[in-house]
Amino acid sequence: MTAPAETTGATKVALLLHAAAVMRGPQPLHPTDVHVIRLWRQLGAEIVVLELLGASGVAPRAITESIEAGVDRAVRVVAEPLGAADAHGTGLVVERYLRTLNPDVVAFGVDADPDGLADVPGVVATRLGAAYVPGAVEIARRSGNEDAAPETAAAVPASAFEVVADRAGVLARLALPARAVVGFEAESIVKGVPPLPAEVTPRGPATPQAIRIMTLYDLGLEPTLIRRGDDLRGSVEAASRPLVTTRSAESLVTLLR
Amino acid sequence: MFALVATPPLGNKSLVTLSVPLAAAGADKLLLCEADEFGGPPDDAVAGRALDAAVARIPPVLVLFPAGGTGAVLGPPLAARLGAPFAPWSDFVVSDADGKSLRGRGRVQVLRLRPDGRTRRRLDPAQIERPIIATVGAGRCPPPTGSERNLEIDVLPMAPPRANRPVARVVAQAPSAHEALPQAAVLVLVADGDSATSAITAAWAERTAGAARGATPSPAPSSPLASLASLAPLAPAADFGLPLAVAVASADRTPRSVLAACCPEIVIRVDSCTATTARSPRTLVIRATSSDPGGQGPPPDDVDVVWWFGSAAEVVDLALQLGARP
Numbered sequence: 001m002t003a004p005a006e007t008t009g010a011t012k013v014a015l016l017l018h019a020a021a022v023m024r025g026p027q028p029l030h031p032t033d034v035h036v037i038r039l040w041r042q043l044g045a046e047i048v049v050l051e052l053l054g055a056s057g058v059a060p061r062a063i064t065e066s067i068e069a070g071v072d073r074a075v076r077v078v079a080e081p082l083g084a085a086d087a088h089g090t091g092l093v094v095e096r097y098l099r100t101l102n103p104d105v106v107a108f109g110v111d112a113d114p115d116g117l118a119d120v121p122g123v124v125a126t127r128l129g130a131a132y133v134p135g136a137v138e139i140a141r142r143s144g145n146e147d148a149a150p151e152t153a154a155a156v157p158a159s160a161f162e163v164v165a166d167r168a169g170v171l172a173r174l175a176l177p178a179r180a181v182v183g184f185e186a187e188s189i190v191k192g193v194p195p196l197p198a199e200v201t202p203r204g205p206a207t208p209q210a211i212r213i214m215t216l217y218d219l220g221l222e223p224t225l226i227r228r229g230d231d232l233r234g235s236v237e238a239a240s241r242p243l244v245t246t247r248s249a250e251s252l253v254t255l256l257r
Numbered sequence: 258m259f260a261l262v263a264t265p266p267l268g269n270k271s272l273v274t275l276s277v278p279l280a281a282a283g284a285d286k287l288l289l290c291e292a293d294e295f296g297g298p299p300d301d302a303v304a305g306r307a308l309d310a311a312v313a314r315i316p317p318v319l320v321l322f323p324a325g326g327t328g329a330v331l332g333p334p335l336a337a338r339l340g341a342p343f344a345p346w347s348d349f350v351v352s353d354a355d356g357k358s359l360r361g362r363g364r365v366q367v368l369r370l371r372p373d374g375r376t377r378r379r380l381d382p383a384q385i386e387r388p389i390i391a392t393v394g395a396g397r398c399p400p401p402t403g404s405e406r407n408l409e410i411d412v413l414p415m416a417p418p419r420a421n422r423p424v425a426r427v428v429a430q431a432p433s434a435h436e437a438l439p440q441a442a443v444l445v446l447v448a449d450g451d452s453a454t455s456a457i458t459a460a461w462a463e464r465t466a467g468a469a470r471g472a473t474p475s476p477a478p479s480s481p482l483a484s485l486a487s488l489a490p491l492a493p494a495a496d497f498g499l500p501l502a503v504a505v506a507s508a509d510r511t512p513r514s515v516l517a518a519c520c521p522e523i524v525i526r527v528d529s530c531t532a533t534t535a536r537s538p539r540t541l542v543i544r545a546t547s548s549d550p551g552g553q554g555p556p557p558d559d560v561d562v563v564w565w566f567g568s569a570a571e572v573v574d575l576a577l578q579l580g581a582r583p
Contacts, residue, residue, distance in 0.1 A: 088340055110329075111517060116372045119343040122333025131423045132301050132334050135326075137514060162428060166518065167298030168326035169436030177423035185514035232342035232385055234378030239370060239538065245550060245563040249575045252564055256523060256541060256579055 011045040011161075014103035015071070017062050019113035019183075020094050020120035022054045022082045029065035032109030032186045037069045039139060040107065042190045043161075047071040048101060052090060054083025060211060067210055079216045081227035089226040091123025096219040098128060103179065105161070110134055110183040115233070118183070125181035133174060134183030138164035140191035142175060259315055260284040263307035265296040272410070280408035281401035287410045288314065294418070299327045301334040302424040308335050310413045318382045319365065320390045325439050326518055328392030336390040344369045344380060346520045347391040348538040367391055368538045374559050377538055394520030394537040397442045397502065397580060435515040441504035443580040444521040445572065448530040449509040453547050456569030457527060461505045464573055503580035505573075508532030523579055526560075527572060533559065545572055 017033055033049075040047050049066045056078055063074045077093055085093075098106060106128075108121045118134075125132035142160045161176045176182065216223055246252055260279045267275065267289075276287055290307035297303065308331060312320070320335065322328025328345065336343035348368045363383030369391075370377045382389050438444065445461075447454040508516070508530050520535040525543045536542070536559070543562045546553065550563045566572050 087343065088337065091337065110514075114372065117343065117345065119333050119336065122343065123337040126334050126337035129423070131425045132330075133425045134329055134333075135514070135518075137512070163425075166326060166433055166514070167300070167330060167430075169433050169439070170298045170430050171433045172298045172427050173429040174425035175428050176425055180423065180425060185512075185517075187513055230385060232380075232387075234342075234344070234367070234369065234380035236371070236376050237379055239375055239377040241374070241561055243556070243561065243563065245565075247565045249564075249566070249571055249578075252543070252562065252575060253578050255562070 011040075011043065011105065012101070012103045013040045013045045013047050013105045013107055014098055014101055015040070015047060015049045015066075016094065016106065016108040016121060016124070017049050017051045017066065017112070019108045019110070019118040020050070020052060020090060020124065021113040021115060021117070022052045022085065022090055023058065023062075023114075024053070024055050024083055026059040026061040027114065029062040029069065030109055030112040030114075032112045032184065033062070033066065034069050035186060035188070036107050036109055036184045037066060037071055038196060039184065039188060039190050041070050042193050042196050043139070043141065045105075048073045048075065048103070050074075050094065050097060051076045052082055052093065053078045054080060054085075056080070063211055072210070074211045075214060076211065077214045077216075077219070079223065079226065081216065081223040084228055084231060085226045086228050086230070086232040087117075087119040087123050089228055090120045091127055093216065093219060093221060093226060094120060094124045095127040096221060097214070098124065100219075105176065106130070106179065106181040108181070108183050110185055117233070121181050121183060128179060128181070131177050131180040133163060133165060133176065133180050135165040135167070136163040136182050136184050137166065137171075137188045138191055139182075139184075139188065141193075258284050259286045259288050259311070259317075261288045261290070261307065261311045263290040263292075263295040263304050265293055266291045273405075276408050276410065277405050280403045280405040282399075283402040284408060285403075287408055289410055289412045290415055291412065292415065297427055298430060299330045300425060300427075301331050302422055303418075304331055305334060305338075306415050306418060307413070309338065310415045312339065312388075314411070314413055317388050318363075319367070320388060322390075322392045324393065324395035324520060329518065332390050332392055339388055339390070341388045341390050342380060342385070344378070344389055344391040346370070346394055346535050346537040348393070370536050370538045370540075374536070392520075394522060394535070394540060395440050395442045396522050396539070433515075435506070435511060437504050438506055438511065438515055439519045441502065441519070441521050441580075443503045443523045443525070443576050444519060444534065445503070445505040445525045445527065445576050446508045446511075446516075446530045446532050446534075447505065447527045448532075449507055451528040451530070451547075453528055453569055453572070454507070457505065457572050460570045460573040464577065503576050505576070525572065525576060531557065 015036055049071045051063055110118055122132055140162050142162050162173055164171055164173050288311050294303050322332050333343050344367055350366050352364050363381045367380040367389050368377050380389055447457055516532055516534050520537050523541050524534055525545050527545045528547055541561045542559050543564055544556050544560045545564045545566050550565055556563050
């Protein structure tokens, strides 16, 4: 079946696939990204996904899967200099694209970066001058908040949301300002909206027209602004982790203290 | 080493309470940023002002965020403002070589385990010529190395809040049921269906209750039970200014996001529990099994030690011994 008809795109959401990490080969869509797409479909948003590629000729695996999961549009920025970019250069590319898209919310999966960093969304938020809200475990429309007074709820724009996020041992309910960069956890939920049927698949056929390829020149950027001699992620080396088997608690204490 | 604290305005007594553990941990100077707005949950739009004041006052080589969740919120935006790399769940190697043999390399280097667990990244502040923003895992409390008398306190002036800065306003807040876990240096994870789980839970409750009854807070707990007494409930932990050292949690009833925010020094996974936490290069994963590990096939890739335990009490006692201050 196709998605409900009320997906009118009242809220425009940009989802940064792989937490805006640059891919050099075909990557599957991360389960958290799938989950975030599902969350926003529940909320009836127009979803645009963005994937960054540091090499040409990479099969559009994640993009195709995201269209199958129900996004409205998909954009791939393909540029060889991105393969040698640090988080700041990558964030500049994302920011340029987002300024043309002008989304209400920028979303990412906090554990979707294959390298475990998820450092680009922070750069994007800083460059956009937007709020940075990682660790969201729950989202709801502010107008649907039962705790809100009716007169204030009426004044809330349709694109305003509240999220619950873990903040150093405190579960904080936060009112999202416009264009906030929000990181969603893998098991985040939507409150106040009926769940999607389990078998919902694309809103329409996954046509090639839904995918747009962009280059740095399309974004008005010179490759020299992006390319770096050092991507600031450090040199890779083997981590030696020998396996120890024991029955003695005393030897374990000696080993580990 | 400079300790930075962003806090609502403090009285003298509170300031002493705050500075004693920082001095004992070896801080040379306390950079204090006071404002009413710092009383809420960490948010870059609010606390970022204090961080900016601190890095302007003392241009750092390394900015470290402790375990507990502030680093994930404040670290990436600070790195963005400084043009610095962000390295979550890092560890360090400190070289004792003389200046000549270092040959342009930094004395302190930052290590980060990659998600595959078999490789790691090494960042050298001297080579990249910019600061590194890192979060560190929860570690066992080392012996005190400093004295409160030697701690300088520097109250930093801050720029006024930027007008029209978008802030995710706090509508409501409540303590998380899992707030102790990210600060546990030794984390015991059990699975609900295992026969050993109820025995471990009972042994843990017994030790906790026993220690809480007989506890007399002291500034430097040395025995496992004294350590537990001071660290188990939140209020006494605040008396010492120390994090919780040991925690037992059911992996089935703990959200995956909470476990992903935990980076303990030692993880003890009991029997069929396969839950994972964040790991730093220092993190050791113990697979504790109540049956012969020889008949169970090879352990998962991330396991460092396989331990065949005899009783549930042995697991709890081991965790307490490991969590005690050396």
